[in-house]
Amino acid sequence: MSKGNKVENMDEFQFKEVGLDFSKKTSSGAFFQEDLTIKELVSFLDGIEIISIQEAIKRYDWVLEYLGKPFEANLGMKIKVNLDDLTGYFIRSLPNTRVDLPVQICFYLKNVRRQKTYNMVVVEEGSQLNIISGCLSHRNATGSHVGSTEYFIKRNAKLTFTMIHSWNQNVRAIPKSAALVEDNATFISNYIVINPASHIKANPMACLNSNARATFNSIIVGLKGSYIDLGVKVLLNGAGSCAEITSRAVSKGGNIIARGCIIGKAEKTRGHLDCKGLMLSNHGQIHAIPELEARNPHVELSHEAAIGKIADEEIFYLMTRGLSRDEATSIVVRGFMDVEIKGLPKVLRSAIKETLRLVEKSLF
Amino acid sequence: MDILRVVNLGVKVGRRKILENVNLYIKSGEVFALFGPNGSGKSTLLNAIVGNPIYEIYSGRIMFKKRDITNISTDKRIKLGMGIFLQNPPKVGGVKLIDVLRHCAKMGGYSREKIFEFAKKLKLENCLYREINNGFSGGELKRSELLQIMLMNPEFIMLDEPDSGVDLENLALIGEIISDFFERGKDSNHEKSGIIITHQGHILDFVNADYGAVIYDGRIVCIGDPSDILKQIRKNGYERCLTRCLREIK
Numbered sequence: 001m002s003k004g005n006k007v008e009n010m011d012e013f014q015f016k017e018v019g020l021d022f023s024k025k026t027s028s029g030a031f032f033q034e035d036l037t038i039k040e041l042v043s044f045l046d047g048i049e050i051i052s053i054q055e056a057i058k059r060y061d062w063v064l065e066y067l068g069k070p071f072e073a074n075l076g077m078k079i080k081v082n083l084d085d086l087t088g089y090f091i092r093s094l095p096n097t098r099v100d101l102p103v104q105i106c107f108y109l110k111n112v113r114r115q116k117t118y119n120m121v122v123v124e125e126g127s128q129l130n131i132i133s134g135c136l137s138h139r140n141a142t143g144s145h146v147g148s149t150e151y152f153i154k155r156n157a158k159l160t161f162t163m164i165h166s167w168n169q170n171v172r173a174i175p176k177s178a179a180l181v182e183d184n185a186t187f188i189s190n191y192i193v194i195n196p197a198s199h200i201k202a203n204p205m206a207c208l209n210s211n212a213r214a215t216f217n218s219i220i221v222g223l224k225g226s227y228i229d230l231g232v233k234v235l236l237n238g239a240g241s242c243a244e245i246t247s248r249a250v251s252k253g254g255n256i257i258a259r260g261c262i263i264g265k266a267e268k269t270r271g272h273l274d275c276k277g278l279m280l281s282n283h284g285q286i287h288a289i290p291e292l293e294a295r296n297p298h299v300e301l302s303h304e305a306a307i308g309k310i311a312d313e314e315i316f317y318l319m320t321r322g323l324s325r326d327e328a329t330s331i332v333v334r335g336f337m338d339v340e341i342k343g344l345p346k347v348l349r350s351a352i353k354e355t356l357r358l359v360e361k362s363l364f
Numbered sequence: 365m366d367i368l369r370v371v372n373l374g375v376k377v378g379r380r381k382i383l384e385n386v387n388l389y390i391k392s393g394e395v396f397a398l399f400g401p402n403g404s405g406k407s408t409l410l411n412a413i414v415g416n417p418i419y420e421i422y423s424g425r426i427m428f429k430k431r432d433i434t435n436i437s438t439d440k441r442i443k444l445g446m447g448i449f450l451q452n453p454p455k456v457g458g459v460k461l462i463d464v465l466r467h468c469a470k471m472g473g474y475s476r477e478k479i480f481e482f483a484k485k486l487k488l489e490n491c492l493y494r495e496i497n498n499g500f501s502g503g504e505l506k507r508s509e510l511l512q513i514m515l516m517n518p519e520f521i522m523l524d525e526p527d528s529g530v531d532l533e534n535l536a537l538i539g540e541i542i543s544d545f546f547e548r549g550k551d552s553n554h555e556k557s558g559i560i561i562t563h564q565g566h567i568l569d570f571v572n573a574d575y576g577a578v579i580y581d582g583r584i585v586c587i588g589d590p591s592d593i594l595k596q597i598r599k600n601g602y603e604r605c606l607t608r609c610l611r612e613i614k
Binding site: 150311312313314316317318319320321322323325328331332335336337338358 | 448464467
């Protein structure tokens with residue numbers, strides 16, 4: 001594990017575009033992959049391990065056994081992970097390590113036609129880990145980013161994973177992820193799309209054991225020419241587990257499919273789905289598909305879904321406070337995207353706020 | 365100096381004409397009390413003056429500080445020194461009261477500290493970080509509107525039923541602040557002007573209006589001393605008050 005104070009080879013890129021800042025002051029570690037090459041791996045703290053997935057397979061026997069397990073648990077079928085050409089990160093927080101500063105990750109697509117990655121995050125028992133992952137592309141890139149990430153959140157542990165996408169219009173992104181959330185553990189997943197003039201198909205999944213909690217928040221902006229299909233799925237597998245899926249989709253000419261599925265399998269499980277869409281243009285479309293599935297009579301599942309445009313009376317009201325029509329629209333959109341995410345450390349909250357400011361900038 | 369001049373104003377919503385041939389002249393420092401039964405067009409008049417696009421002006425014009433504002437947008441009218449206290453302000457999802465107050469304070473040239481000072485005065489500290497108008501009680505809604513107006517500090521303010529649906533305690537608080545705002549209780553030059561719509565006239569126990577006007581069936585039918593008009597309405601109702609007004613005109 002390297003331990004530098006400065007992450008090299010990164011200055012040429014506009015990381016701030018996706019809210020990333022690799023300084024030791026604001027992060028507990030960093031990972032940077034350009035195309036298929038890992039350019040930097042660094043941990044600033046002893047309790048956090050950041051190595052490549054290949055190195056992890058060599059170092060720990062159990063990593064091979066872990067491969068594919070979360071996908072299997074979520075999909076209910078055997079998954080074979082191809083070990084050839086595996087590139088990506090392995091991040092692990094040691095038992096009872098609690099760190100507010102996030103590990104910052106960046107995948108940068110520049111020259112290759114296909115950037116394929118496999119990543120693993122292991123949050124050991126009683127530890128707390130925050131990760132911000134920014135994915136972006138060079139303005140001339142024309143390839144695709146295919147990423148698979150598996151999360152192991154052990155008993156009483158907590159992971160907050162914030163993924164921010166900013167692709168150019170010629171890039172296709174297919175990120176898949178699966179989480180195994182053990183007893184009393186918490187998983188918070190935030191997904192924000194800033195520059196959405198591209199094709200994105202994302203399928204995050206989580207399988208929850210007893211009394212585990214999962215929160216998925218997504219903020220998607222679709223501009224003209226973009227196609228975004230986000231499908232979050234949570235399996236409430238253990239008694240007393242609960243999940244909340246919140247999505248905010250804003251279309252300014254883009255096509256967005258916002259799916260959400262909660263399956264209540266065990267007793268005393270609870271789930272709520274909140275899916276809202278805002279149309280800012282006469283073009284484009286938002287398709288909200290909330291799904292609830294009860295496989296046990298003792299589950300509480302609910303959903304709310306609404307799509308519409310900004311009400312004229314809201315704009316008029318704000319204009320009576322001296323805001324121009326554009327300023328009023330902007331403040332309403334900002335309010336629409338401002339999903340309250342509980343349990344976030346201050347540093348992460350500010351990073352998300354800054355990202356939302358960038359999202360707003362992309363719209364107006 | 366005249367601050368507002370409404371000339372032969374006609375307003376409609378869709379095909380329905382609501383106001384017809386309305387004329388109103390308010391000088392700087394004057395406060396007008398506007399009376400009228402439900403649906404007579406009082407709120408429509410204020411909405412037309414502030415430029416609510418739902419209300420279409422089909423005749424006449426509105427002059428504010430000698431400038432024709434009939435066709436300019438609401439925010440531009442506000443920036444000229446106008447403010448409105450809405451009777452039923454809408455909730456705006458995700459937008460917190462504090463977000464709007466920051467803009468209002470900027471408009472009025474006040475510092476951030478002033479937001480908290482005024483909020484304390486209006487007992488709204490607990491509402492600052494809540495979604496604006498969402499789940500606010502009747503009293504909170506009125507105080508929130510007033511707080512925004514105070515921070516914007518306009519020269520001309522239109523208050524649409526500030527005294528409806530509020531308890532006595534809230535009424536006293538709102539009434540005193542509105543009176544201070546118009547500088548009515550002080551021995552000073554009255555520089556701020558405005559229109560106050562009231563049904564019951566309770567607000568006039570706190571604010572001395574210079575004139576009263578009755579709007580009936582989309583027209584201003586009577587202008588006079590506000591306490592006399594209110595007395596007549598209370599005693600005889602709008603219809604008989606109107607008959608009496610017409611008789612006096614004849």
